[in-house]
Amino acid sequence: MNSIRRFFVDRESLAPALVTLFAAVFSLLAGIVLIFIVSKQPLQSVQNFLLAPFLRSYNFYYLLIVMVPITFTGLALCVVYQLRYMSLIVDASLYVGAVVATAIGTQISLPAGIHPAVAMLAAGLVGGLIGLLPAILKIRWRANELVSSLMLNYVFYFLGSFIILYYLRDRSQTILSSLPFKRTFLLPRLVPNTQLHVGFLIAAAFVALVTIFLYRTRWGYEIRITGANPRFAMYAGIPVTTVVLYAHFISGFLGGVGGAVEMSGLYRAFIWQMDPSYAWDGVIVAMLARRNPKFVPVSALFLAYLRVGADFMSRRGDVAFEFITLLQGLIILILASDRIVNYFKERRLRKQVLKSQGESR
């Protein structure tokens, strides 16, 4: 309640919210303009794009399913962005996490319930270790973490698909697929006769956990202070290197768990033919949420809404699904531009200054 009042009364916090809204609306409008340029039946396409989740109940559940992995990568990137680091290694963490989960889901027998939990934990640990790499390269050799993480993403992608191909592949299938998961590994469905799985609740729980961690614990506080001002953090006696390392471990952990949840929730075998690249979606989710895990579900919902709309529209019309990637780029461009972000703030400041000048005369 208090935060709602603050949201409306405190205009300081209103400015960034306005920019976020502006980016969202702008991207939607840009999408509509693009549809009108290329589509032969633009009205139908726009309708499919904007109203997809409400036109078919399948689409609605699909929307919720799409939210799950991007919530995980969004949370992971919130932690990294709180540090003002740019590592995108969570992509590798998620992919390898899915591979680790596949290994556990196909090779090991465990009771239901425990089986996916063990897989998530193992995937999280491996993902966390992978998440550490760009941070270590940065601390030890001052290697730019974005560049090194992108290189490592390729390496781990090829490594992961190598493991699937040579150790876990189902050779009776013509398409690339791992052996089928054991029944005990599969997460139960949340709503019968839909694909919506318990992973949705797990993602929600992680939103709460990461929010509490970042804003209610000492470790989270140390991450935020280190990000805001590393020198100050150092002088205040915060072990900056340790903070950077555990933040990256947690970020990778979230990615790994996300990969495991996708596998046990949505699939019956590992069938990713390509890297799903959820990290890029995570970038937008985290930026729209302004690094605050509390807002991740909202921005994940918005992004999922865009994706489901684009997917539905492209399957029923003549607009390529990929235009969603284009819109995502536009959103980041707007959100990354300090001048646009500051525009609203500056305008208000200017007004205040003018007003006070008028009064003093």
Added chain:
Amino acid sequence: MINFILGVVTSANYWFIVLRSTAPILLVTLGAVITAQAGIMNMALEGSMLWAALVGVIASSATGNAWIGLLAGVGVSVLVALVLGFFALKLDANAVLSGVALNLVATGGTVFVLFSLTGDKGISSSLPSKVLPALTIPLVKDIPWIGKVISGQNIIVYIAALSVVFVDFILRRFTIGRRIRATGENIEAAKAAGIDPVRIKFFALIVSGVLAGLAGCFLSMGYTSNFTSGIAAGRGYVANAAQVVAGGTAVGSIFAAMLFGLMDAMATYLQNIGLMPELIQALPYAVTILGFVVVTFVRDRREAERKRRLFASSTMKKENVGGM
């Protein structure tokens, strides 16, 4: 295995492929070098290449002329660099993030445009696009082994080699190079010396745009004869790592790009004998990181050594003064 690799490494064909795979990486690495020297990281190189590769194909098939395709491709690549400059320098956006954003726009946008034009998302084979010519060098082609390696390459490969000289001249011989390095090293000092850093950075971005445009056009109009989705395959990102390996110099770029080219060509070969393509495809990226780490490690050691010496000599002088 060893025999096989030895056989490959001594074959002229292998080195021909090495040069061919090195050329695009070399071009973008030079682009990354010049922008990094100016103090702005051009993360949008990947996007520049993608747009250049697509627009080159479209323009060449529309006009039937590969050169017009090249011109259009380079033009659009420069445009991407300018947009990055606009956001990073005029709107105070984080340069790395806006570069990444422009790459996303390119990844989605190129497929979107390709699909809208041809109805195909993967490949532009339905467009009758042209290919840039290969050159045979008169005398060199008759030299036994070397002729097979050096002659008969695509014209862009030779342009890439010339670009090394070009960028080296810009950075080390011309006044603009001094200004670029001044801007990159200490922006306040550069300003005090009357240099306009924004203009210098824009200049560096334009040059990098031209280089990335050449690389992109080469990929779709020489290296292969089609645009395929994601054709840049992370080379724009590799360039930003290779730039560090290159130590910020044009000549260093040759080695950095060669490192990738050697691995890339070896991957092509090893794949042919059916040797775990997944692991081998990871090689170029892994080796680039390794090179990246080794170079920064050596540089840091040298820097520490230099500081230690400086410190030692300055304390020695003080002692001398005290002795007098």
